[in-house]
Amino acid sequence: MDRREPTMRDVAALAKVSTKTVSRVINGLPGAGAEVADRVRAAARTLGYRPNLTASALRRSDRRSATIGVLFEDLSNPFDAALLRAVEDHARRSGVLVLAGSNEDDRVLQRELLVSLSARRVDGVVVMAAGGHQDALQHERERGTPMVLVDRPPTFGDTDCVTTTNRESSRDAVARLAALGHRDIAFLGDRRTLWTSQERYTGYLEGLARAGVALRTELVHTDLHGADLAETATAALLDLDRPPTALFTAQNLVTVGALRVLRARDLHRRVAVIGFDDFPLADLLEPAVTVVRQDVPGIGRKAAELILARVDGDTSPPVHAVVPAALVPRGSGEIAPS
Amino acid sequence: MDRREPTMRDVAALAKVSTKTVSRVINGLPGAGAEVADRVRAAARTLGYRPNLTASALRRSDRRSATIGVLFEDLSNPFDAALLRAVEDHARRSGVLVLAGSNEDDRVLQRELLVSLSARRVDGVVVMAAGGHQDALQHERERGTPMVLVDRPPTFGDTDCVTTTNRESSRDAVARLAALGHRDIAFLGDRRTLWTSQERYTGYLEGLARAGVALRTELVHTDLHGADLAETATAALLDLDRPPTALFTAQNLVTVGALRVLRARDLHRRVAVIGFDDFPLADLLEPAVTVVRQDVPGIGRKAAELILARVDGDTSPPVHAVVPAALVPRGSGEIAPS
DNA sequence: CACTCCTACGTCAACGTTGACGTAACCACT
DNA sequence: AGTGGTTACGTCAACGTTGACGTAGGAGTG
Numbered sequence: 001m002d003r004r005e006p007t008m009r010d011v012a013a014l015a016k017v018s019t020k021t022v023s024r025v026i027n028g029l030p031g032a033g034a035e036v037a038d039r040v041r042a043a044a045r046t047l048g049y050r051p052n053l054t055a056s057a058l059r060r061s062d063r064r065s066a067t068i069g070v071l072f073e074d075l076s077n078p079f080d081a082a083l084l085r086a087v088e089d090h091a092r093r094s095g096v097l098v099l100a101g102s103n104e105d106d107r108v109l110q111r112e113l114l115v116s117l118s119a120r121r122v123d124g125v126v127v128m129a130a131g132g133h134q135d136a137l138q139h140e141r142e143r144g145t146p147m148v149l150v151d152r153p154p155t156f157g158d159t160d161c162v163t164t165t166n167r168e169s170s171r172d173a174v175a176r177l178a179a180l181g182h183r184d185i186a187f188l189g190d191r192r193t194l195w196t197s198q199e200r201y202t203g204y205l206e207g208l209a210r211a212g213v214a215l216r217t218e219l220v221h222t223d224l225h226g227a228d229l230a231e232t233a234t235a236a237l238l239d240l241d242r243p244p245t246a247l248f249t250a251q252n253l254v255t256v257g258a259l260r261v262l263r264a265r266d267l268h269r270r271v272a273v274i275g276f277d278d279f280p281l282a283d284l285l286e287p288a289v290t291v292v293r294q295d296v297p298g299i300g301r302k303a304a305e306l307i308l309a310r311v312d313g314d315t316s317p318p319v320h321a322v323v324p325a326a327l328v329p330r331g332s333g334e335i336a337p338s
Numbered sequence: 339m340d341r342r343e344p345t346m347r348d349v350a351a352l353a354k355v356s357t358k359t360v361s362r363v364i365n366g367l368p369g370a371g372a373e374v375a376d377r378v379r380a381a382a383r384t385l386g387y388r389p390n391l392t393a394s395a396l397r398r399s400d401r402r403s404a405t406i407g408v409l410f411e412d413l414s415n416p417f418d419a420a421l422l423r424a425v426e427d428h429a430r431r432s433g434v435l436v437l438a439g440s441n442e443d444d445r446v447l448q449r450e451l452l453v454s455l456s457a458r459r460v461d462g463v464v465v466m467a468a469g470g471h472q473d474a475l476q477h478e479r480e481r482g483t484p485m486v487l488v489d490r491p492p493t494f495g496d497t498d499c500v501t502t503t504n505r506e507s508s509r510d511a512v513a514r515l516a517a518l519g520h521r522d523i524a525f526l527g528d529r530r531t532l533w534t535s536q537e538r539y540t541g542y543l544e545g546l547a548r549a550g551v552a553l554r555t556e557l558v559h560t561d562l563h564g565a566d567l568a569e570t571a572t573a574a575l576l577d578l579d580r581p582p583t584a585l586f587t588a589q590n591l592v593t594v595g596a597l598r599v600l601r602a603r604d605l606h607r608r609v610a611v612i613g614f615d616d617f618p619l620a621d622l623l624e625p626a627v628t629v630v631r632q633d634v635p636g637i638g639r640k641a642a643e644l645i646l647a648r649v650d651g652d653t654s655p656p657v658h659a660v661v662p663a664a665l666v667p668r669g670s671g672e673i674a675p676s
Numbered sequence: 677c678a679c680t681c682c683t684a685c686g687t688c689a690a691c692g693t694t695g696a697c698g699t700a701a702c703c704a705c706t
Numbered sequence: 707a708g709t710g711g712t713t714a715c716g717t718c719a720a721c722g723t724t725g726a727c728g729t730a731g732g733a734g735t736g
Contacts, residue, residue: 005481007722018686023724031684048481053457054392054403055722058691065392067437067458075426078618081419085440088413092439097454099405100438101430102423116435119391120405143343143386259622280416281619284597345692356716361694369714393692396721 006047015043026051057121068307069099069117069125071110072150076102079252079277079296080128083150086300087126094308096123103130105191111136118145123311126150126303131193146310150303152195153320160306162299162321166199166276167206169292169325170250173274174207176327177246180336182272186219186237186244188230188258190251197222200250200276219244230257238265245271245337252277255289272335274327283330290333298323344385352381364389395459406645407455407463408438409448410488417590417615417634418466421488424638425464432646434461441468443529449474456483461649464488464641469531484648488641490533491658498644500637500659504537504614505544507630507663508588511612512545514665515584518674520610524557524575524582526568526596528589535560538588538614545586557582568595576603583675584610590617597623610673612665621668628671636661 008026012019017036024032025040032040043049057065070087072080080102088098099122103110110130114137117125124146129137138156141147149161177185187204190197201222208215218240221233230249234257237244247262249255255275262268269287278293302321327333346364350357355374362370363378370378381387395403408425410418418440426436437460441448448468452475455463462484467475476494479485487499515523525542527535539560546553556578559571568587572595575582585600587593593613600606607625616631640659665671 005722009722019722020687020724021685024685027724033684036685050453050456052396052459052722054459055396055691056724058390058393058396058693058721059723059725060691061725063691065458074423075413076416076420076423078414078416078419081416081422082414084419084438085412085414088438088440092451095454097437097439097451097458099435100422100426101435102426113430113435115388116433118388120403120435121390121392256619256622263622279619280617281594281623284594284601285619285622286624343692347692357692358694358717359715362715365694371714374715390692393721394694396691396723397693397695398721399695401721 005052006049007052008049010047011040011043011049014047015039063121064123064311065121066096067099067120067122068096068311069101069114069120069122070127071101071103071113071117071125072128073105073130074102075100078279079294082296083128083300083303086297087304090301090304091308096308096311103128105130107132107136114140118143124148124307126307128152129154131191146307148303148307148310150299158318160310160319160321162303162306162323163196164294164299164323164325166196166325167203169327170200170203170248170276171207171210172203173276173292173327173333174204174248175210176333177248177272177274178207178211178213180246180272180334182246182337183213184216184219184242184244184337185213185246185248187221188224188233188237188247188249188254189220189222190254191225192222197250204248204250224251224254224257227253227257227260230254231261234258234261238262238267238271246335247271247273249273249275251275252279255279255291259285259289268332270335270338272333272337274333276325278328285332287331287335290330291328292325293328294325295323343390344387345390346387348385349378349381349387352385353377401459402461402649403459404434405437405458405460406434406649407452407458407460408436408465409441409451409455409463410438410466411441411443411468413438413440416617417632420634421466421638421641424635425642428639428642429646434646434649441466443468445470445474452478456481462486462645464645466490467492469529484645486641486645486648488637496656498648498657498659500641500644500661501534502632502637502661502663504534504663505541507665508538508541508586508614509545509548510541511614511630511665511671512542512586513548514671515586515610515612516545516549516551518584518610518672520584520675521551522554522557522580522582522675523551523584523586525559526562526571526575526585526587526592527558527560528592529563530560535588542586542588562589562592562595565591565595565598568592569599572596572599576600576605576609582609584673585612587611587613589613590615593617593627593629597627606670608673608676610671610675612671614663616666623670625669625673628668629666630663631666632663633661 008019008022012022022040025037101113107130126148128151134155141159153161224230224233249258275291278291282289346357346360350360360378363375439451445468464486466489472493479497485497491499562568587596613629616629620627
């Protein structure tokens with residue numbers, strides 16, 4: 001039942017060698033004869049020996065745990081989940097496992113999780129920074145922990161990050177709506193503390209400006225955290241005397257909330273919608289939803305590459321990688337103003 | 339830059355006490371005077387000391403790493419992601435972190451990940467077993483590793499598991515379709531090696547039998563792994579001389595594939611569909627999709643409770659918890675045969 | 677044949693922490 | 707004053723592993 005795990009000492013005793021020799025065989029280091037090595041392997045097999053990576057990491061000079069931390073906002077969000085999966089895939093190929101946590105965009109929780117990860121001596125962390133001050137992140141970074149930020153850049157220096165073309169893609173999406181003749185294009189955005197929200201809003205402004213469309217501030221709603229708030233905001237927009245003929249929804253849950261209201265009012269075929277972030281089934285809705293799609297696997301891969309390289313000792317200057325997003329026209333963004 | 343992490347010894351030296359006293363203060367154990375404790379805490383703070391949990395786990399008698407492993411099929415699948423999040427939430431409350439991995443329903447990969455987790459001395463694992471033989475899982479379990487299976491039960495004994503009412507809910511869903519007058523109800527299922535698929539198929543048979551509807555074997559398609567295969571199967575079904583008037587799609591991706599084809603053929607308002615597993619936006623489609631919804635947070639919570647209890651030494655008999663699923667009528671399942 | 681070099685091992689201590697146990701100082705009773 | 711108990715520390719070794727270094731024996735060299 002609760003017998004002790006076999007250790008190197010047990011293997012060594014059975015194979016009648018020293019623990020050091022077992023260590024050599026297990027790690028494939030030279031200095032062990034073929035016959036002895038076979039004996040050691042056989043002994044390890046019969047005992048069901050498994051090396052203890054934590055003890056090993058404690059003693060080794062490089063002190064690697066072959067574990068990285070991933071700290072995202074909400075692992076149940078499809079975007080975060082896909083990103084985690086991408087990071088995990090690449091890490092695994094290097095024998096690195098992933099300790100995952102959700103910070104719920106809460107800085108206190110983020111700090112606690114960071115401490116927990118650090119106590120487990122992860123080799124590095126990939127973080128989707130919670131909004132607001134990033135002092136805990138900065139502090140951790142300054143302690144020397146390899147770190148890569150994803151989705152949002154750091155507010156401090158000397159740290160890699162991977163983001164997408166928030167501003168440019170938003171600008172293009174809005175310009176596209178304007179090119180169809182829309183002059184009343186609403187912006188619905190997530191919390192303003194989020195860098196992505198700010199960027200997408202800036203892109204919206206640029207898109208309007210480029211098309212020579214005047215900004216109507218009453219068509220701008222921000223701080224819509226979650227689909228419910230987005231619904232309220234959309235309803236308010238539609239109740240205006242001069243309601244928008246197109247919506248640019250700058251986050252996936254916001255898009256969903258807006259669609260729900262449009263549908264409830266039977267306006268989903270008349271009001272154009274382009275959403276930032278793709279979501280499953282966007283293609284099955286009527287009309288199918290035009291979105292700006294981020295290259296999530298690409299972002300995850302880049303983030304994994306960066307963190308693994310840093311853990312491996314890469315000390316080149318910090319990188320801000322930008323993985324391009326693409327507009328996916330499906331119908332809702334191609335509705336002309338009535 | 340890459341200065342050494344401060345250790346207890348450093349703190350002890352600064353506070354002019356022994357490391358043991360530092361240990362006592364850090365762990366809140368009695369036997370340290372108030373003044374000394376303050377000195378130690380101050381020293382720890384100035385040095386930025388962080389306890390090394392892996393060294394601690396190595397020495398402690400209980401040898402806990404306060405880390406559990408989660409091994410699901412695909413962390414980018416919304417179902418798996420939601421489950422991970424639920425487990426993570428509950429684990430965190432006990433100070434336990436989650437090492438996550440995707441086994442891709444591949445037994446070799448599953449075994450490798452299991453070894454990786456075990457090498458990191460996780461206290462227990464929550465596993466969504468890959469199809470086929472579970473010998474690696476069984477082996478790990480027999481070594482004494484606390485284990486909870488989710489979604490699918492073990493094929494071996496003495497192991498907790500958490501599943502949902504696959505059979506009963508499928509039976510009820512099919513019976514519901516039959517009650518509407520459907521006599522040609524198709525079954526589209528995932529890989530037959532999966533226990534859930536088998537259970538749902540059995541439920542389908544029971545539902546038909548209960549309603550006195552004869553089984554038409556040509557309406558049964560299984561081994562549909564992924565939306566693409568589901569599309570092909572759905573197309574084949576609709577091409578039959580006597581096509582089904584209702585579909586029971588036994589997995590979320592299968593549901594999506596079927597919907598795609600129905601929509602392409604403009605049959606989505608005429609052919610009834612009930613899907614097993616809810617998915618985001620099911621309510622926004624036209625018609626909205628009737629589904630059997632699993633209580634994912636409930637399953638995750640139960641699994642977390644079980645594994646944490648086992649890790650804590652609970653040796654009561656193994657539990658097979660069944661978290662009920664609920665039918666969510668939204669429209670597509672309420673279409674009567676034409 | 678003495679010398680060096682190499683290979684295949686072994687010995688020992690240390691990684692950062694804590695359990696077991698020791699001890700000095702102090703208090704409260706006889 | 708002697709006894710017993712408690713409190714607040716310290717000392718030492720060990721958890722499982724590996725780096726540094728030591729050594730015995732054989733092969734190769736001049």
